[in-house]
Amino acid sequence: MGSANPIPSGAGEYSSIHSAIAIKQRDDGSYSDTPATLDGVTIDNVTVEDSANGLRFGEPGVDYSGEPDGPTDVTITDSTFENNDRYHIEDLPNSTTLEDVRNQGQNDFDRVVLTDVGIYSSIDAATSTVESNDTIAVESGVYNESVSVDTSNVTIQGAGDGTTINGSVALSASETTLSDVQVNTSIGDVFPNPVDENNAINVGGNNASVEDATVNAQGNADSYLEAVGIEITADDVVVSESNVSVNVMDGSGDGAVGVSIGTASANGSADIIGNNISATSSGYSFATVTRGDGSSASIYLNELKASGEADDLDGVGFGIEDQAAAADQDVKYNNFAKVDTIEHKTDSGALDMRLNRWENIGGVEFIEGNGDIVYDPVLTTSIDNVDPESPSSIREYGSVLELESDGTRALAVGFSAPPDETAAEVFDDLNVTGNAFTYESGTGYQSVDGEFTPTAGEVIVITTDDEGIDEDVVIPVDAVPDDESGVPTEVQVENGWNLVATGAADDPNNIDYALGGTGSISSTQWLQERPDQPGVATESTYGAFDGTWVYVDGSGSISPGYGSGQTPFQYEGEVLYPAGQYPDELADQVDEDE
Numbered sequence: 001m002g003s004a005n006p007i008p009s010g011a012g013e014y015s016s017i018h019s020a021i022a023i024k025q026r027d028d029g030s031y032s033d034t035p036a037t038l039d040g041v042t043i044d045n046v047t048v049e050d051s052a053n054g055l056r057f058g059e060p061g062v063d064y065s066g067e068p069d070g071p072t073d074v075t076i077t078d079s080t081f082e083n084n085d086r087y088h089i090e091d092l093p094n095s096t097t098l099e100d101v102r103n104q105g106q107n108d109f110d111r112v113v114l115t116d117v118g119i120y121s122s123i124d125a126a127t128s129t130v131e132s133n134d135t136i137a138v139e140s141g142v143y144n145e146s147v148s149v150d151t152s153n154v155t156i157q158g159a160g161d162g163t164t165i166n167g168s169v170a171l172s173a174s175e176t177t178l179s180d181v182q183v184n185t186s187i188g189d190v191f192p193n194p195v196d197e198n199n200a201i202n203v204g205g206n207n208a209s210v211e212d213a214t215v216n217a218q219g220n221a222d223s224y225l226e227a228v229g230i231e232i233t234a235d236d237v238v239v240s241e242s243n244v245s246v247n248v249m250d251g252s253g254d255g256a257v258g259v260s261i262g263t264a265s266a267n268g269s270a271d272i273i274g275n276n277i278s279a280t281s282s283g284y285s286f287a288t289v290t291r292g293d294g295s296s297a298s299i300y301l302n303e304l305k306a307s308g309e310a311d312d313l314d315g316v317g318f319g320i321e322d323q324a325a326a327a328d329q330d331v332k333y334n335n336f337a338k339v340d341t342i343e344h345k346t347d348s349g350a351l352d353m354r355l356n357r358w359e360n361i362g363g364v365e366f367i368e369g370n371g372d373i374v375y376d377p378v379l380t381t382s383i384d385n386v387d388p389e390s391p392s393s394i395r396e397y398g399s400v401l402e403l404e405s406d407g408t409r410a411l412a413v414g415f416s417a418p419p420d421e422t423a424a425e426v427f428d429d430l431n432v433t434g435n436a437f438t439y440e441s442g443t444g445y446q447s448v449d450g451e452f453t454p455t456a457g458e459v460i461v462i463t464t465d466d467e468g469i470d471e472d473v474v475i476p477v478d479a480v481p482d483d484e485s486g487v488p489t490e491v492q493v494e495n496g497w498n499l500v501a502t503g504a505a506d507d508p509n510n511i512d513y514a515l516g517g518t519g520s521i522s523s524t525q526w527l528q529e530r531p532d533q534p535g536v537a538t539e540s541t542y543g544a545f546d547g548t549w550v551y552v553d554g555s556g557s558i559s560p561g562y563g564s565g566q567t568p569f570q571y572e573g574e575v576l577y578p579a580g581q582y583p584d585e586l587a588d589q590v591d592e593d594e
Contacts, residue, residue, distance in 0.1 A: 018052065018053065019051065019052075019053040019054060019055060019056040019090075020048045020051040020053065020054055020055065020084070021043070021046075021048065021054070021055045021056070022055075022056045023038065023041055023055070023056070023057050023058075023071050023074065024038075024056070024057065024058050024059040024071065038071040038072070039071070039072045039073050040072075040073045041071055041073065041074040041075070042074075042075045042076075042077075043055070043074075043075070043076045043077070043079060044075075044076075044077050044078055044079065045077075045078045045079060046079040046080075047079065047080045047081075047082075048079070048080070048081050048082075048084060048088070049080070049081070049082045049083050049084065050083050050084070051084045051085070052084070052085045052086060053084065053085070053086050053087055053090065054081055054084040054087055054088040054089055054090075054121075055076075055088065055089045055090070056089075056090045056092065057071055057074060057089070057090065057091050057092060057093060057095050057096055058071065058091070058092035058093035058095060059092070060092060071093070071095045071096075072095055074095055074096040075096075075105070076089070076096070076101045076105050076107060077105045077106060077107065078105070078106050078107065079105075079107045079108070080107070080108045081107065081108070081109045081110070081119075081121075082108075082109070082110035083110060083121075084121050085121070085122065085125075086120065086121065086122050086125040087118045087119065087120040087121060087122070087125055087126075088109055088112075088118075088119045088120065088121055089101060089118055089119040090117065090118040090120075091117055091118055092117070098114065098116075098118070098119055101119065102114060102119060109121075110141065111139070111141040111142075111143065112137075112138075112139040112141065113125075113126045113136060113137070113138050113139075113143075114136070114137040114138075114139070115129065115130055115134060115135075115136050115137075116130075116134060117129055117130075122143070122145060123136065123138055123143050123145060123147045123156065123165065124145050124146065124147050124148065127147060127148065127149050127150070127151070127154070127156075130151055130154050131151065132151055132152050132153045132154065133153050133154075134151075134154055134155075135154070135155045135156075135157055136154065136155065136156045136157065137157050138156060138157065138158045138159065138163050138181065139159050139163065140159045140160075140162030140163055141162075141163065141164070142164045142166065143163075143164065143165045143166065143167070144166045144167065145165070145166075145167050146165075146167035146168045146169070146170075147165060147167065147168075147169045147170070148169075148170040148172055149169075149170065149171050149172060149173055149176045149178075149205075150172050150173050151173055151176075152173040152174045152175050152176065152205070153173075153174070153175040153176070154173065154176050154177075155176070155177040155179065156169075156176075156177065156178050156179065156181065157177075157179050157180060158179065158180040158181035158182075159180060160180050160181075160182075160212075161182045161214050162182075163180065163181045163182065164181070164182045164183075164184060165181055165182065165183045165184070166184050166185075167183075167185065168183070168185050168199065168200055168201065168202070169183055169200070169201045169202070170201075170202045170204065171201070171202070171203045171204065171205050171208040171210075172202075172204045172205055173205045173208075174205040174206045174207050174208065174234075175205070175206075175207045175208065176205050176208045176209075177208065177209045177210075177211065178201065178209070178210050178211070178213060179209075179210075179211040179212055179213070180211070180212045180213070181213055181214075182213070182214040182215075182216070183200050183201060183213065183214070183215050183216070184200075184216045185199075185200035185215075185216070185217045185218070186217075186218050187199075187200075187217055187218065187219050187227040187248075198225070198226060198227060198228055198231075199217070199227075199228035199229070199230070199231040199260075200215050200216075200217040200228070200229050200230065200246075201213075201215060201229070201230045201231070202230075202231045202233070203230065203231065203232045203233065203234055203237050203239075204233050204234050205234055206234045206235045206236055206237075207234075207235075207236045207237070208234060208237050208238075209237065209238040209239070209240070210230060210237075210238070210239045210240070210242055211238075211239075211240050211241060211242065212240075212241045212242060213242040213243075214242065214243045215229045215230060215242065215243065215244045215245065215246075216245050216247075217229050217245070217246040217247070217256075218247055218248075219246075219247065219248030219249075219254060219256065219281075225254060225255065226254060226255040226256070226257055227246050227248050227254065227255070227256050227257070227281075228246065228257045228258075228259075228260050229244040229245070229246045229257065229258045229259060229277070229279075230244060230258070230259045230260070231260050232259070232260065232261045232262065232268045232270045233262065233268050234268060235267065235268065235269045236269055236270075237268070237269065237270040237271070238270065238271045238273070239259060239270060239271070239272050239273070239275060240271070240272075240273045240274050240275065241273075241274045241275065242275045242276075243275070243276045243277075244258045244259060244275060244276070244277045244278070245258075245277075245278050245279075245280075246258055246278070246279045246280070246281075246285075247280045247281075248280070248281040248282065248283065248285075249280060249281065249282050254281065254282075254283050255281055255283050255284045255285060255286075255308075256279040256280060256281035256283075256284075256285040256286075256308070257279055257285070257286045257289060258277035258278060258279045258286065258287045258288060258304075258306070259272055259275075259277055259287070259288045259289075260286070260288075260289055260291060261288070261289070261290045261291065261295055261296075261297045262290060262291050262292035262294070262295025262296075262324065267292060267293065267294030267295055268290075268292065268295045268296075269295065269296045269297070270296075270297050270298070271297075271298045271300075272288060272297060272298070272299045272300070272302060273298075273299075273300045273301055273302070274300070274301045274302065275302045275303070276302070276303045277302055277303070277304055277305070278304075278305035278306065279305070279306045279307075279308075279315075280306075280307050280308070281307075281308045281309070281310075282308070282309050283308060283309065283310045284308050284310040284312070284314060284316070285306045285307060285308035285310075285314070285315050285316065286306060286316045286318075286319050286343075287304040287305060287306040287316065287317050287318065287339065288302075288304065288317070288318050288319075289316065289318070289319045289320070289321060289343075290319070290320045290321070290324040290328075290329055291320075291321045291322050291324055292322050292323065292324060293322065293323035293324070294323075294324075294325075294328075295322075295324045295328070296324070296325070296328035296329060296330075297328075297329050297330070297331070298330040299318065299329075299330070299331045299332075299334060300330075300332055300333050300334065301333045301334065302334045302335070303334075303335050303337055304317045304318065304334055304335065304336050304337065304339060305317075305337050305338040305339065306338070306339045306340065306341075307338060307339075307340060308340070312367075314340045314341060315338075315339050315340030315341055316339065316340070316341045316342065316343045317334075317336045317339030317341070317342055317364075318331055318334075318336075318342055318343070318353070319341075319342070319343030319344070319345070320343065320344055320345065320346050320351065321343070321345050321346065322346070323346060323347070324346055325346065325349060326344060326346055326348075326349035326350060326351040326352075326371050327349050327350075329351060329352075331351075331352070331353055331356065332354075332355040332356065333355055333356065333357075334356045334357065335356075335357045335359070336356060336357065336358050336359065336364070337359050338359065338360070339364060340363065340364065340365065341364065341365045341366075341367055342364060342365075342366050342367065342373055342375070343367045344366075344367065344368050344369055344371055344372075344373050345367065345369045346369060346370075346371065347369065347370050347371070348370045348371045349371045350371055350372045350373070350374055351371060351372070351373045351374070352374050353373055353374060353375035353376075354374060354375055354376045355376065356375065356376070358375075403430075403462070403469050403470070403471055403472070403473055404468075404469065404470045405464060405468050405469050405470075406468040407464050407465055407466045407467060407468035407469075408468075410461050410462060410463045411461070411462045411463075411464075411469070412459050412460070412461050412462075412499065413426075413459065413460050413461075413462065413473070414457075414458070414459045414500065414501025415454040415455070415456065415457070415458050415459070415460075415501050419453070419454060420453075421453070422450060422451055422452060422453050423436055423448060423449070423450050423451075423452045423453070423454070423460060424449075424450030424451065426473070427462075427473060429471075429473070430469070430471055430473060431471065432462075432464050432465075432467070432469045432471070433464065433465045433467065434462055434463050434464035434465060434469075435447065435462075435463050436448050436449075436452070436460050436461065436462055436463075437460070437461045437463070438452075438454075438458060438459065438460060438461070438499075439459065439461060439498075439499040441493065441494035441495075441496050441497060441498050442494060442496070445461065448460065455491070456490065456491060456501075457490065457491025457500050457501050458491065458500075458501065459499045459500060459501055461499070490557040491557060492555075492556075492557050493555065493556055493557065494555050495554055495555055
């Protein structure tokens with residue numbers, strides 16, 4: 001067969017079986033005794049477009065493993081394939097090399113979905129022909145369809161955000177994978193998802209995964225109760241290194257959920273690792289939420305954002321609902337960049353939210369049902385600085401100070417433990433112009449520069465220009481969560497006035513006790529009142545990170561940092577929970593350390 005001339009467009013478009021071009025051998029009916037042979041087929045400079053199917057090699061249902069053996073020596077070059085509904089080339093008998101057609105034949109395809117048996121223009125059409133362990137390679141292009149993967153152990157591999165699915169995806173079979181694609185979903189207008197219509201990606205198969213994906217879900221009013229980016233209703237699901245954004249700012253007051261794990265009728269479990277997840281709604285919103293009896297989650301190293309306008313659940317970074325057990329949720333090393341709420345609405349048990357970073361902890365409401373939420377008030381290291389091999393290093397404690405002055409009075413910042421940072425590093429983010437000093441009894445104020453590193457008990461006094469200051473600063477504590485004792489720290493005080501960081505103290509007697517009998521408190525003043533800090537007992541008068549003026553009638557030393565034999569955990573407890581007011585969930589650990 002020689003070169004073919006271009007054919008009219010539209011051939012075969014009204015049949016799901018017929019094709020624009022069919023190259024096949026037949027062995028049925030009168031052909032069975034003398035089956036045909038077909039060799040040396042060349043298709044050159046042909047346009048196949050607007051067809052139900054493009055080119056088909058072989059007869060559906062015919063076994064070409066013996067006689068006949070199917071068309072042989074087929075060559076396709078310099079041809080154009082576009083806007084064909086299901087496939088461009090279906091190679092039923094494997095009589096041609098699809099990689100050669102795609103990469104060496106200088107053929108032009110408007111969309112390419114490549115499998116072992118064909119070059120498809122539709123992802124969903126490819127999923128209907130694949131077998132277990134197959135990969136569907138989806139090249140860049142726009143695919144206006146919804147996709148359902150019902151065969152186990154199948155991978156849909158895109159080419160990044162250039163591979164765009166305008167619809168929804170259902171991973172309904174086990175061990176399926178969706179990777180390197182962008183899914184844009186308009187909830188309400190989305191093509192009917194075989195599982196559910198209110199989500200962009202529905203994961204119903206066990207051991208399935210979503211990797212390196214971008215998910216954008218938009219809401220349309222009055223068409224749903226809740227828009228979900230990724231809905232998980234199966235076990236051992238992994239969502240990793242993906243960007244998930246759900247936006248329902250349509251005035252409907254409906255909800256937005258980034259990732260939902262489990263439902264009331266399914267016990268879901270998932271690892272949500274290394275993602276950027278945001279949910280925005282004119283109603284309620286969740287970045288991540290675990291729902292349903294038995295549902296569990298491991299949520300690590302994510303950037304989480306949620307905002308809403310509801311009276312309750314207005315922007316939940318993480319929540320548990322229904323009968324999901326608090327003890328089954330492992331939420332660590334995340335950066336809660338912009339959230340309004342953390343929600344615990346199950347029956348009982350403590351929700352452990354320690355080892356997470358909060359960018360604005362003062363603006364977060366912790367909603368508790370019958371169980372407590374335990375969290376670290378301040379962590380000074382974000383997930384961006386965490387070594388993946390040792391994520392526990394995120395637990396570097398500090399305290400937030402609200403520095404406020406009109407420029408006419410100085411501010412004192414105390415260091416009750418070694419900060420392991422220079423003054424320049426501590427105050428790097430402050431947008432102020434001024435000077436810094438320390439104070440020594442007998443010699444007065446001494447100017448310090450940015451290279452100065454405070455020791456335990458020292459105070460830096462800040463003066464500003466007429467612009468003043470109204471900013472927050474995090475004062476770090478050099479401590480790690482292990483069982484090793486910290487190096488005992490102390491600050492010398494002399495007869496007269498001393499400016500020191502006193503550590504957490506409820507009354508002057510605690511400071512007097514710290515002197516160890518070598519001196520006594522005659523009078524105290526402080527340059528600023530201790531600011532409220534979420535998670536810390538607020539009745540302490542002398543803040544752990546304020547500078548306090550202490551007048552003593554003798555010489556001695558104050559131990560504002562680690563005591564002899566004291567572990568970092570115990571010291572952190574004194575700083576964060578003065579007078580031993582530990583939450584019940586931490587009391588056992590404190591007893592063990594002691």
